[in-house]
Amino acid sequence: MTAAPLLDVRNLKKSYSIGRSGLFSKRSLKVLHDVSFSVAPGEVLGLVGESGSGKSTIGRAILRLIDSQSDVMRFDGQDLNSISPVRMRSLRKQMQIIFQDPYASLDPRKTIRAVLSEALDAHGLHKGAARVPRLIELVTLVGLDPSFLDRRPHEFSGGQRQRIGIARALAVEPSFIVCDEAVSALDVSIQAQVLNLLADLRAKTGVSLLFISHDLSVVRYISDRVMVLYLGRVMEVGPADQVHFSPKHPYTAALVSAEPSLHRENRRIRLTGEIPSPLALPSGCIFRSRCPYAQPACAETVPPLQTVGDQHQSACLRTDIL
């Protein structure tokens, strides 16, 4: 990618301290290990991984909703690591988030008008007479009826709530949205509607998305590039179709093969053992304890991300197998 990235993250780390193991040693739980990536303007980067992979943590760390450490975290040319709280608040206009649970993400006491107005008020947008037309524009944009503005969340279905959540994120015209499992809680037919809505918005407004999901088919459909995480480390990153249809990392291959499908004969790659505890991670390659192709060498070094194709990188020593 030649254009300057909208978001550039280098060596993002996050750990939680979880009390003491001995008298002096503090134990900490590392949930992200040196995750680096970038998102170009208008690009959709998919983030997949199982629970505990740290994918939601990444989204919240970028939005500064939680603390994290990184060597570089730049958004739209501004260094998020050294930004003042005041600058950060105005930068929030450009970065938004859509949550997984449409029931928890809307204040049950606020009307839709109040939910969307809060977003506009926070940045002093569309004041006075311009307010109502903007609100109508927003609800119409996400396919809802303007008469819904004075209703409260409990009067809506899950799909409609999710649209309201999307409208709230779009209200401030962001250039970047973190979609944290944004369609996972929706029924299949509604999920397709919301995915289409996101695809349309992207075409219309050129917004960039960090699309976090555990559903590989959804991520493949919506994303330009996909990044696969396992226990807080990047296993593979590359163009969506390539990662999905010709994965280069054994973990990606196992994930894709485990996904239930109507259309493929399932040749599931069996993973042995359970996901290791983040407190006792294997040495070397983090995946080797479950990898069907692991060799003694895998225990010695942490495999770096190596280029395996056009824009395609994989963190596996055994480039010979896939």
Added chain:
Amino acid sequence: MMSVRNFHKRMILPSLFLAALIIIPFAAPLITADDPVKIAVRYRLAAPDLEHWLGRDEFGRDRLARVLYGGQVSLTVAFVATTIACIIGTFFGLVGAYFRGPSEFVTSRLSDIVLCFPPILLALLVVTLFGPGSVTLVAVLSVLYFPTFARITFSEALRVTSLDFVEASRALGTPSYRIVLGTVLPNIAGPLSVQYSLTAAAAITIESGLSFLGLGVVPPAPSWGQMIRGARQFMNQDPLGIMIPCAALVLTIFAINFFCDRLRDTLDPKGASGSSMDEVSKPKAQADAPTIKDPDVVAVINKLRLETAHFGTPAVIEDVSLILRANQCTALVGESGSGKSLSSLALMGLLPGAIRQVGGTLQLRRKSDEVVDLGFLDARTLEDIRGNDIAMIFQEPMTSLNPIHKISDQMIEAITAHRPMSRSDARAHAIALLKRVGMNDAERRIDSYPDQMSGGMRQRVMIGMALSCEPRLLIADEPTTALDVTIQAEIIELLQTLRQDQGNGLSLLFISHNLGVVADIADRVAVMYSGLIVEEGPAAQILRDPHHPYTRALIESMPSSHEELNSARGDRLPAISGTPPLPSARPSGCTFRDRCPIALPACADIRPALYPSADGERAVRCLRAPEAPAGVMNHQTEAA
């Protein structure tokens, strides 16, 4: 669901009641001309007469005047003190919960210090130091009560702050004070209002108590506590004297509680739940269905119809019929609200109280080969059947396992509930079950707690528990939805093997919204839409070649059905427009017609039946399906 107007209607009575209790004391000069402190010893303890409705007290003062003017003092002290305590406590709680860190430490420790003192002692101490009087009382009571407000606000605010919508506000860049006041505070108003009522009531009694002890309001100024104090000495001759202030106290406290309870219900945007007593619903169905003859059939649901208990409401389940065979997996597929989970709960005899079975039969072949109709059994027999003949596993194994008990205890309890067995035998059986569901090192891990296990392992435990009495029917309600794909694949594989292993052949009813999973596990599929089965038949046939437009649309709207589409290239998924109708708003004729791409005018007139195919293997509820009898449409259109 109640309308906004109804909420307000519910508030009218308590508001009037409370307003009356507050206004009447302050309207005292209008009600009585008597002076509450004017002494007329000649008339001491005079009985009520026309001029002095409530009689006179031990100094000959008019009791009506005293109870009214005393109310002014008691109520003012109580409400002012409670309000001050509420404001300070709420502020402390909110600051501590939202900003955490040092502010949490300061605010919570401060409250803790106050909480260390026994309240009445603290009050006595302050009054002794500063002398009695209304102002001292207000100060004492506020200090006394703010920690409870701080505590409640803190814990409630902590809960609300962790919710997504607060995070969303932060992400929007809304300033902190606006998040705290505009979002967090309204969401904790319910518990706070309850606490307010409790505290106000307690403050009134403490005020009376202190005045009774001579430490509150200074005589001769009237207050309820003063009145009780004075009347106590003459209780035997003149019981009325003590009853009047006590009645005033009781009424006031009742009015405050009544008001705050209603207020809490009203503040809840979803409305008061009303009486949500779970009563076991009794079906009105007749046993006219054929009894199970085929020994292979474990259970038969025939024309099940469920309605909500309200009169005149539409059916939540209109027509569900299923045959569940041994050694077969039947999948019930549908979106949320389609009625798939309710159908399975009916089989367990676990319908919620608000839902009742009004038609159809639910027959089960028990392990003893006896055929029973589940709708006609008493609660005891149903309990015996649950777990023993039918077992169920749920979506979230963490919520179905009790977090404070070891796995071993929970499993032993489940086993001994249905089998007379010693604990050690039950434990051995439990270990064997865990091994069967693929748990390594079962002897050791059986003694762990649910939170020490991964989601996949917990689901294995649930399956092991469900199988403990070798049921004939296992109902699995979205058992893999909360699990990661690799774990999901393992659980599906486990269910497959178990089904084949089980001695007399286990029948599996698998409820899911995920067609991919269903394709992996099911022998037969029944697709539900809006309370009806719309298509039923062998899984492979239905999923490869769906005949109902809804089934087809479901498959089509899955991104995995379109490996060639990518939104980056501007592709769109073929989605179904609209949303499924509520039971009260189902369209006439076919319930799917207003979302159906191939609907005809006739679809609005005819509610299609399940038309069986020529070989009887599959059935579909659509006028345009190949199974629909020729002429059904023409016939009806002509008739219309």
